[in-house]
Amino acid sequence: MGRRELGIFNIGGEYHAIPNLCPHQRGPLCEGDVSGTLDFGPHTDWTLDWIWDGEVVSCPWHSLEFHVPTGRCVGLDDIRLRKFDVSLANGEIRVRV
Amino acid sequence: MGAEQRETLETLLVVDADVHVHEDPAALAEYAEAPWDVALREIAKLPERYLDLPGMSPRADYRVPFPGGSNRRQIVTSAAELRDGLDGLGVDVAVLFPDHLLTLAMVRERGFAVALARAYNQWLYEHWLLEEPTLKGALTIAPQDPRAAADEVRRHRDHRQFVCVYLPGSGLRTLYGDESYDPLYAAALEAGWPLVIHSVEAVFPVFPFQLDGFRTGLSVHALAHPLSMVANMLSMLETGVPVRFPDLKVAFMEAGTAWIPWLANRLDKEYVERRREVPLLQTRPSHYIRRFFYGTQPIEEPENRGDVVKLFELFDGENQAMFASDWPHHDFDHPQYVFGLPFTAEARRKIMGENAVRFFGLEV
Numbered sequence: 001m002g003r004r005e006l007g008i009f010n011i012g013g014e015y016h017a018i019p020n021l022c023p024h025q026r027g028p029l030c031e032g033d034v035s036g037t038l039d040f041g042p043h044t045d046w047t048l049d050w051i052w053d054g055e056v057v058s059c060p061w062h063s064l065e066f067h068v069p070t071g072r073c074v075g076l077d078d079i080r081l082r083k084f085d086v087s088l089a090n091g092e093i094r095v096r097v
Numbered sequence: 098m099g100a101e102q103r104e105t106l107e108t109l110l111v112v113d114a115d116v117h118v119h120e121d122p123a124a125l126a127e128y129a130e131a132p133w134d135v136a137l138r139e140i141a142k143l144p145e146r147y148l149d150l151p152g153m154s155p156r157a158d159y160r161v162p163f164p165g166g167s168n169r170r171q172i173v174t175s176a177a178e179l180r181d182g183l184d185g186l187g188v189d190v191a192v193l194f195p196d197h198l199l200t201l202a203m204v205r206e207r208g209f210a211v212a213l214a215r216a217y218n219q220w221l222y223e224h225w226l227l228e229e230p231t232l233k234g235a236l237t238i239a240p241q242d243p244r245a246a247a248d249e250v251r252r253h254r255d256h257r258q259f260v261c262v263y264l265p266g267s268g269l270r271t272l273y274g275d276e277s278y279d280p281l282y283a284a285a286l287e288a289g290w291p292l293v294i295h296s297v298e299a300v301f302p303v304f305p306f307q308l309d310g311f312r313t314g315l316s317v318h319a320l321a322h323p324l325s326m327v328a329n330m331l332s333m334l335e336t337g338v339p340v341r342f343p344d345l346k347v348a349f350m351e352a353g354t355a356w357i358p359w360l361a362n363r364l365d366k367e368y369v370e371r372r373r374e375v376p377l378l379q380t381r382p383s384h385y386i387r388r389f390f391y392g393t394q395p396i397e398e399p400e401n402r403g404d405v406v407k408l409f410e411l412f413d414g415e416n417q418a419m420f421a422s423d424w425p426h427h428d429f430d431h432p433q434y435v436f437g438l439p440f441t442a443e444a445r446r447k448i449m450g451e452n453a454v455r456f457f458g459l460e461v
Contacts, residue, residue, distance in 0.1 A: 035165030
């Protein structure tokens with residue numbers, strides 16, 4: 001898309017588009033594996049929990065985790081990815097940039 | 098902007114003081130003396146994991162696996178592949194260190210450790226250093242046998258594609274200040290090669306790697322590297338290595354830099370009271386510490402990037418720090434990050450390349 005690379009993720013039938021550029025050291029974020037992640041605290045009743053299965057992308061460069069549906073960086077709350085509107089029309093995926 | 102062209106990563110000389118090649122046991126078997134070639138062929142039958150091969154890199158990885166994390170290929174197996182990767186990073190010249198032999202000090206069988214170093218050096222020389230002139234070698238030695246290590250240095254002293262002697266820094270039974278290493282240091286000095294102590298993460302029953310009290314890789318990785326450096330630097334200072342070998346250059350690789358001002362300040366305080374224990378030292382320990390060299394990786398990433406510049410001022414990083422990426426490992430630093438820190442243009446040039454030219458004696 002011009003000089004801008006995006007990654008489009010199909011998570012449970014819903015499409016999400018985020019930049020293919022990690023805000024940490026500019027790694028190709030969307031080439032990373034998609035998985036869940038671990039959580040622990042009062043909200044998990046103090047037991048280790050596996051959450052967001054299939055919704056977390058880890059940057060292939062340094063493993064920084066992002067929750068794709070919200071664009072939130074899992075570990076650093078001051079970092080949030082730009083999210084692009086994605087729509088499906090006539091079998092085409094359209095992204096508004 | 099004036100007439101002077103603005104410097105970019107592309108226009109600047111970038112020397113990467115720490116890049117890793119992947120030595121697989123089958124390849125080394127071709128270069129190993131009997132009976133160690135037999136052992137290496139046996140090891141080659143085992144599935145290989147990251148820096149973890151029974152017998153060859155006995156650094157048990159105790160982490161509990163979960164899906165996710167980096168999926169990037171973190172090994173490089175040929176000079177052409179490495180040159181290609183370094184071109185992508187903007188690195189002009191790189192100094193090559195091993196993968197598995199980062200753990201060489203933890204190999205218990207002394208003869209095997211010596212044979213591994215010998216086989217690796219010859220393999221590195223033939224398959225990487227002669228292939229690509231911008232790739233320089235760190236000559237690996239087995240600390241288990243300092244005299245054999247000195248022989249290894251002498252064996253290669255005419256191979257000037259090697260630019261330093263690599264001392265495995267983790268899991269070491271005898272720290273590098275011990276006088277048993279003197280023949281090795283004398284040989285390195287005679288060959289004109291500096292020393293580079295390179296650490297690796299390990300949980301191992303040798304000081305200071307008894308890190309099994311921690312549950313996470315976060316703790317072990319954060320501590321193992323700087324502890325390795327602190328232990329070896331202290332050992333070298335207490336036996337006066339910088340005084341006994343004043344022309345020997347020494348660098349500390351892969352522990353970042355934040356630990357340096359801490360140790361320097363701590364030691365200067367101790368020195369006031371305990372100078373008589375280290376009568377070889379002629380002045381404050383920090384003066385010697387500021388003459389050592391340091392790899393930048395893993396460079397600190399404070400919220401305020403200017404803090405790195407302040408940190409470097411505390412150990413004369415402008416003149417003593419050498420950019421290192423640690424490519425292709427999991428915690429590599431992209432040169433763009435270090436380049437983009439708010440150093441002066443002169444400091445940036447030195448840190449990204451000129452300090453390494455001086456340390457390794459590179460002709461560029």
